[in-house]
Amino acid sequence: MTTDDSILLRGVRVHNLKGIDLDVPLDKLIVVTGVSGSGKSSLAFDTLYAEGQRRYIESLSSYARQFLERMDKPDADLIDGIPPAIAIQQRGAAKNPRSTVATVTEIFDFLRVLYARIGIVHCLGCGRPVARDTIDGMITELLREAAGTRAWITFARPRDAGLAPLRKDGFTRALVAGDIVDIEAVPKAVRALDVLVDRIALGVDDRERLADSLELGLKKGEGRVVVRTEDGREYRFSEKLECRSCRLPAEDPYPNLFSFNTPHGACPECHGFGDLAVIDEDKVVPDRSKTLDQGAVEPWTKPLSRGMQKELLTEARRRRIPTNVPFRDLRPEHQRFVFDGGDGYYGVKGFFDWLQSKKYKVQVRVLLSRYRTYVACPACAKTRLNPRALSVRVKGLNIGEVVRMTVAEASAFFEGLELEPFQRQVAEKLVQEIRGRLRFLMEVGLDYIALDRMTFTLSGGEAQRISLAAALSASLVGTLFVLDEPSIGLHPRDNHRLVRILRSLKDIGNTVLVVEHDPDIVRAAEHVIDMGPRAG
Ligand SMILES: [Zn+2]
Ligand SMILES: [Zn+2]
Secondary structure (H helix, E strand, C coil), X not given: CCCCCEEEEEEECCCCCCCEEEEEECCCEEEEECCCCCCHXXXXXXXXXXXXXXXXXXXXXXXXXXXXCCCCCCCCCEEECCCCEEEECCCCCCCCCCCEHHHHCCHXXXXXXXXXXXXXXXXXXXXXXXXXXXXXXXXXXXXXXXXXCEEEXXXXXXXHHXXXXXXXXXXXXXXXXXXXXXXXXXXXXXXXXXXXXXXXXXXXXXXXXXXXXXXXXXXXXXXXXXXXXXXXXXXXXXXXXXXXXXXXXXXXXXXXXXXXCCCCCECXXXXXCCEEEEECHHHHCCCCCCECCXXXXXXXXXXXXXXXXXXXXXXXXXXXXXXXXXXXXXXXXXXXXXHHCECCECHHHHHHHHHXXXXXXXXXXHHXXXXXXXXXXXXXXXXXXXXXXXXXXXXXXXXXXXHCCEHHHHHHHHHCCCCCHHHHHHHXXXXXXXXXXXXXXXXXXXXXXXXXXXXXXXXXXXXXXXXXXXXXXXXCCCCEEEEECCCCCCCXXXXXXXXXXXXXXXXXXCEEEEECCCHHHHHHCCEEEECCCCCC
């Protein structure tokens, strides 16, 4: 046997391994099995993975090496033929507290680019779709009129801009209340002239002429042109991205608009966190059977805030708010007065606002946290994105609505997404990447997981299977993948899918080594290393 097709291990003495010799075939699906304490992990992680990782790091420049954790050389006489290694473990999958299933699988990155490229912007004023008009689109729309319909093509020009330049360019007539008049004859009261470009019979005069006139109108009308039919219908076209009905300008989306951790995309209310910190009134008045006299407002029962309690009682008596009646029996407006203040009194809210300004003191932060609770941000409905980002839709859904879907729902959404011919060139590859990643997540049995699920809330098995799906999507080859009981937490009926995933990881040109007890997985292995009690 040569080192070309096997990893050679001789005299390995890592942890409880007592000088074992072993040949591990490359490019195979291998299962390491054995009772607990037999040295499965010592072999898989502390020897094979550790050495593969160590050699990989050694191969990097000294500059790159300083950023990576150095690994100790495993204790052995010989380790040969080992490829670069990646461990897919249960623990330590999520380091970033803000990462979600969509971000760690890169689905979110592809989504952002997809939304920037083919998303349809909607008007922030009226919610209607906003799009640029193209000459082709304008002609298509106009030719829906009955053939022979007479129409005037005009552009708007403020009278203040003067008439001489118009004359110089050969524009001599304008449209006033449906009549064509000389521009000199337009009544002074009309501040904006509808300057006539052409008079045309739709569908009769040739398309070329219509296109030229529309183009000229756009050029002279600073990107806008108006077409009126003789029976009073009006078409307002614009080559700017702006709402046709409210004229509100819009901007083309770009990938960073959809990042909640940049100022471009973050919701201004919650700064991209999705939640808002508010004062929890149930914590401020934890016992509603207490009267104001008895200290219903809990934070003001502390010795340091005796002054606030006294002020509350004075202000309440002045307004004939009973201080000897249980808080829950006070009239709603009196309860609100205690919380919100008003009429010269600061109330509980004013007190906490004041504390907020003293947040640099540790004890104040502790006090604030005791009465704080988090509510879903009402501005962005937990999507963390600002209204501009949420105004961009693909197939009717904004990006926040897509990441709220489960893997199975998102998969159905993208499988059913049909691209227009003009979108294919810019979006087909992106959609394929997204579909592929969703398919891998389905394959590893995570169809029920929402894409916006925070990764730190995943179980160890779920996190590991997400890493597995990510490794598959990355299409790495020539690598040793080491996995730790990937079947844990997986329903037995999904074991065959896991096996299929492990096989495809191997089939693209990797060695896959799995520490596993599950008989289904052991049976699927091409090579079994049994660490049984005697082997260790
Ligand atoms: Zn609008
Ligand atoms: Zn928000």
